[in-house]
Amino acid sequence: xxxxxxxxxxxxxxxxxxxxxxxxxxxxxxxxxxxxxxxxxxxxxxxxxxxxxxxxxxxxxxxxxxxxxxxxxxxxxxxxxxxxxx
Numbered sequence: 001x002x003x004x005x006x007x008x009x010x011x012x013x014x015x016x017x018x019x020x021x022x023x024x025x026x027x028x029x030x031x032x033x034x035x036x037x038x039x040x041x042x043x044x045x046x047x048x049x050x051x052x053x054x055x056x057x058x059x060x061x062x063x064x065x066x067x068x069x070x071x072x073x074x075x076x077x078x079x080x081x082x083x084x085x086x
Contacts, residue, residue: 022036023035025062041068
């Protein structure tokens with residue numbers, strides 16, 4: 001899969017340095033949303049005031065629209081480092 005420049009440089013779905021915390025996409029009073037890489041894949045995390053926190057699996061990055069389980073043009077998966085324990 002050939003990635004666009006936006007997809008290659010997306011700070012939300014490309015892990016740098018092994019930090020696997022929630023990467024905030026939206027953080028406004030009463031509502032937060034972020035992308036997180038867990039052992040079982042990518043998830044969208046949401047939290048709203050007076051509501052439970054929700055985590056659900058996603059197949060595409062909500063910011064750059066990259067398929068999260070696909071390989072880039074070099075044959076490397078963006079989440080391969082996490083899955084292998086690097």
